[in-house]
Amino acid sequence: MFKSNDLNILSFPWNGQLPNSKQVVVRDIDVVGVGAIRKSQLLKIQANHDFILQTHSSFIPATVRSIYDEELKRTLQWLKPVSVNDISSFDFPTEVIHTFERSFPKTTAYLGVMLKPALESYLKEMEWSSWLLQDHWRYFSGFIRQKYPEKPALRELVNWEWIHAWLEIQPFEIEKSKGKQITVNPSLQVLALTENNSELQREKGLYTFVYDQETVKIAERKLDIYEAALLDLLAEDRIYTEEQLLEMAILEEIEPAINRNEWTKRIEVLLASAVLVKC
Known part of the structure; x- marks a missing residue:
């Protein structure tokens, strides 16, 4: 947690620690337009702090100013700060x-x-084009791929951590449904690890990441070949009933083949882990 002008500034991603004071300082560069886990954290803190x-x-940046202004208005409606203070000085490189x-x-x-020269090189190449500080690193995995093509473990490590960072702030609104149709969680992200990563x-293996609205957590899962096949069948926002999905899965030419009950278990597991959702 960082302090500025003797005020308690809450830093994100949040480490779970809170100041003793009733008032907590948050910054637009951390909270405007956020959803998912970060918004949930802020609402929980709001219960006992101002x-x-x-x-x-x-x-x-002027390129995103109009969007920022709209998102700020929406954020103020639920954040409900006791005051809004505009800051005239800001050490962007450090922050x-x-x-x-x-x-x-x-x-x-x-x-x-290698960290310092890599970050300095990235910051020289990347134009500031957002208002959320975390967004400034969204192209870092591509930068690492170009800079260290011989280090797949590093590239996959960066991708893994960026997926978690991205899912933590996205404004996912997944309505709970008792419908009979099944589709993929709209927050689904997939990453293949090409080697064991110490x-x-x-x-x-192939891993999925989703924002689980029930637990307010990012859920990750390593897929087997049958679960991966089910996701392929539901690609491109396809929606099927469980029966339709089962019938299509049984036709998949995967060895060793599994029976209907085993396919049903795979669907139930993916539903329980929030990779699939009912709609």
Whole structure:
């Protein structure tokens, strides 16, 4: 947690610690337009604390200013700060690097002495084109792919941490439904690890990541070949009843073949893990 002018500023991604004071400072560069886990965290904090919102209007790029203004209005409706203070000075290079370190802790540790030159090089190449500090790192995985093509483990580590960072703030609104049709969770992200990754402590394979609205967490799952086939059948926003999905799955030419009951179990597992949702 960082402090500025003796005020308690809540830093994100949040580490779960709160100041003792009743008033907590949050910044537009961390909270405007967010949803998913971050919004849930803020609403929970709001129950016992008052928010002071710091804005940085003079630092918002002109290309996104109109969108920022609309998102700020919407955020104010649920954030309900006791005051809004516009900040005239802002150390962007320092703050954006602090955000990187919080969003990519395993990548930070992995890069070691390579970290500083890599971040400096990225920041020189990337134009500031958002208002959320975390968004400034959305192209970092592509940058790492070009800079270290011989390090697939590093590239996959960066992708893994960025998926978590992205899902943490996206404004997903997934309505709970008792419908009979099945589709993929709209927050679904997929990443293939091409080799065992010691930093992540994960084996090679295909992984899914979703925002689970019931638990307000990011759920990850390693898929087997049958679960992967089910996701392929539901690609491109396809929607089927469970019976239709079963019939199509049985026709899949996968060896070793599994029976109808086993396919049913795979569907139930994906539903329970929020990879699939009913609509």
